Amino acid sequence: MGLALFLALHVAPEDADQGISQRIFYIHVPIALTAYFCFGLGAWKALMLLWRGGERYDLESYVAIHQGTIFGTLTLLTGAIWAKASWGVWWTWSSRQLVLFLVLFLFYGAYFMLRYSLEEGARRARTSAVYALFGVALIPVSFLAIRLAEDFIHPTVFTRDGPQMTGTMFLAFCVSWAAVTLLAYVLYRVELVGKRLDADLRELRESLT
């Protein structure tokens, strides 16, 4: 993470058009991609639950979606700051990319409302898994919206001709992406271990008392 910050804030050259505010790109885009990955992982674990069964997939799916929501919140916050710096507004409803990401975020926000409205057990696990699987359809739509949309407010950096940036900028982006993915993985593992430990302790307490 330190190397990523050093490359993004010190080594990568300043953008000729946007200036120093373009450096938000090195944190905003990796966080957004990680949020998509976490939602995708949550849907994959949900599919495994419905396909193979097994209580562990329910918890893994839940933790992945929880991570996705945290990174989704960060995507919206850093995106709003970048929008204010570049466009002069915190939010614009005319960009489909932004609106679709918000829809995806709210969809997974409702996942927690659904999950906690049901009693713990196999029914809750199955219902949550089905909901998580529905949400996965929004991921490619949200991801490709920038190319499908006709507006040109949100910049397109990765085109068919490759990344539209210098080699140093691309290196800083790749290192930042790897760092954010690693951070998400560590947080995912820590939260998962905590949840499992919590469940085990609850079971142990019930058997002892």
Place this chain on the structure above:
Amino acid sequence: MTGGEYAALAYGVVFVVVLAYVAIIAAKLQRLQRETAELLELARRNPTVREPGRSAVYAAPVPRVSAGEEEAR
């Protein structure tokens, strides 16, 4: 605000959110540590639970002796 201040704000927001998340996880781990200590104490007070390095109090079943065997002794 200047472009540099917006960039600093964006990185600062990420730092604060991750820090808050780590603080929540740390608080949860402290709670789990406390609960583990409580359960250990509960287990020590329970006579049916075997302590490490000692045999269980009620672990070995006592064989029932019939009347004939008792007379033979």
